[in-house]
Amino acid sequence: MRIAIADDDGESLVCLENIIAGMGHISVRFNTGDRLTAALSRETFDLVMLDWNIAGRNGLQIVQWMKQTLDNPPPVIVLTGRTTKRDITEALNGGADDYITKPEEDNVIAARIAAVLRRTSASASMEKTAAFGGYRLDRMAQSIRHAGHDITLTAKEFELADLLFRHRDRTLSRAYIMETIWRTSADLATRTLDMHISRVRSKLALKPENGFRIFTVFGYGYRLETIEDASDMSPSQ
Template sequence: MRLLVIEDEAPMRTALVETLRAEGYRVTSAPDGISGLELACTEGFDLILLDVMMPGLDGFALCRELRKRGRDSAVLMLTAKGQVEDRVNGLDSGADDYLVKPFSLDELLARIRALLRRKDRESTISDEFSLGNARIDLSKRLLVRDGTTLELSEKEAGMLRLLASHPGETVSRERFLDVVWGYHAYPSTRTVDNFIAALRTKLEDDPARPRYLVTVRGTGYRLEP
């Protein structure tokens, strides 16, 4: 899972990054709201830890802008402001949860796990769906096209599930590696390209000119429903 820490206080930012990496997460950090917003809008993150009180662009404004741009990463706000109206403002700006400083690391990690579980449940899809003249059954790992039944490997089925969970959205190569292969395994991003090529031969009428598994140059792939 990929996490983004946006925190302007260097000691806190360093402590969060080191703690989360020790838990097995892939972590990127930003020292201010402007650079954090740019990262959040150009890369795919499962969850964003967002400090509220930052110069330039504060956490409330940043979160509102994220939601305005259609970014659906889970957002956990971190702040020293514990008044009810501040928590309401944070949630109304689009945050999924709100944690008041100082907090225990155990509680922080529990909140993160809960948000990631919720995100996984929200992104579930039916095991059976169609793409053009192809019928796909992810539970059986089968693809039927033009009367021919083809088997899908475990990784191919996992990649299709991830793509189908986010139709029309770009899925980065790193996200494929995180979700399908797992953070403990580190194949190269070229591995993702090879699996996409294999999927295209099964799914596309013309694999050289894909209609459904579309390349997003420099980033990853997108499923066109």
């Protein structure tokens, strides 16, 4: 998972980074609300953790901006030293998914992160097999069957296809895909991602007549689109 953490306290950021790394996730830090919103406009995250009193836009302003601006806003955990019931109610009613008061034990923060991700993540309760239209994915065997045929994929190609199907109709940034599949920066291997996207598109025949297509969002990333009434469409559409 890719988690944005926003706080103008450097020690708090380091603490959160260590907790998130210990859970096996990736964190991206921001020290102002404005930098966070700029990143949210162009990047993909599975969770946002932000301090209420962060410099620039405050936490609640950011939550409200996310709900009004982003097509698929990620869940939000607000961290703050405010402890009154009124503050907690205001944060949750404002759109936050959880509220953590500072200071808090690392294991409690980790448990709260895991709980929010379980509730909101598309991959939280993945079954061993899954069907998306005419495509059947076997996650144990890392194989895909379509139109009566088994499709041979490399491990990374399967992971990429599975990620796209789980997040179908959601635009994923290059950085999100690279860090989720390859655990590396998008800047390091742009050609690797483009090559794998091309192979997945070709091997799975992801085109309108089969119900899905991979759409390139130039300068941002990719989206696997669901095509309605695919049987009524000609191959040229």
